[in-house]
Amino acid sequence: MLDFWQQFKTRSGASIQSARHTSRMKNLWIGLFFCVFAALFPARAETVSDGFVMKNTRYQTPYWVKKGAQNGPTVVVIGGVHGDEPASFLAARQMRNWRVEKGTLVLMPDAHIEAIRHAKRGYPRNMNALFPGKANGDAMERLAFQIWGVIRDSKPDLVLTLHESRDFYVNNLKRYGQTFTFDFEELRPQFGRVAQRLNARIPVKKNHFLLKVEAFKTCPTYCAWRYLRVPATSIETSKTLPLALRIQLQKQATLAFLEDVGLQIAPL
Numbered sequence: 001m002l003d004f005w006q007q008f009k010t011r012s013g014a015s016i017q018s019a020r021h022t023s024r025m026k027n028l029w030i031g032l033f034f035c036v037f038a039a040l041f042p043a044r045a046e047t048v049s050d051g052f053v054m055k056n057t058r059y060q061t062p063y064w065v066k067k068g069a070q071n072g073p074t075v076v077v078i079g080g081v082h083g084d085e086p087a088s089f090l091a092a093r094q095m096r097n098w099r100v101e102k103g104t105l106v107l108m109p110d111a112h113i114e115a116i117r118h119a120k121r122g123y124p125r126n127m128n129a130l131f132p133g134k135a136n137g138d139a140m141e142r143l144a145f146q147i148w149g150v151i152r153d154s155k156p157d158l159v160l161t162l163h164e165s166r167d168f169y170v171n172n173l174k175r176y177g178q179t180f181t182f183d184f185e186e187l188r189p190q191f192g193r194v195a196q197r198l199n200a201r202i203p204v205k206k207n208h209f210l211l212k213v214e215a216f217k218t219c220p221t222y223c224a225w226r227y228l229r230v231p232a233t234s235i236e237t238s239k240t241l242p243l244a245l246r247i248q249l250q251k252q253a254t255l256a257f258l259e260d261v262g263l264q265i266a267p268l
Contacts, residue, residue, distance in 0.1 A: 053146035063108035072103030073157040083115025088162035091250035103263035159232035177238025183222040198256040
């Protein structure tokens, strides 16, 4: 009886060891299969291409097209329309580090590079008063026309321009600080939804974004809805806030808009 019990334990132990070995070999082969599969068929990552408007002139400025691995909406973001609004172009420059997972992000951080160089609202003119521009106009009219071409040819689902104002809208109704300023009343529900979600993430109530509807017939946001039926707004921060905070708020607001339309950015 004792011999039988010893033989049973020996055979049982061998069976268990054999099963464990088989399981380990199975896991090894599965792991090897996925390693080979990943090497032969790597996941498609973000692709980035670039271009220029007003090439070989003093107004030359670059833009980038960042395509995610998955198809999705296209959003155009433009900073630096006014050269004395640093949070607009500094925030847009930092957005180049964002990695798009789904959709396409078109970035033009320094739209009016001459005004930025001279730290002036417009140099020599206010480009925001020139859209959609003229193909055969003067240099600034051609700059506006070529920027408009980037917007139009991108076939966007949303256009955002980044701006700053000298004061809070709540302090002075003639100013635009901490607003989404857009041109058409029918866009209020969409932009109101974004503002509500964004403001819940901003701890200081005075820094919340409000809605301001005021039509500027010569600005890119007006043209986007008027001619393309593409929703568009300016994101305005108040210059009375510290620059680092304004940059942060510009990026937070942009991310809220991307989230709303379904353009996905890799976790920051």
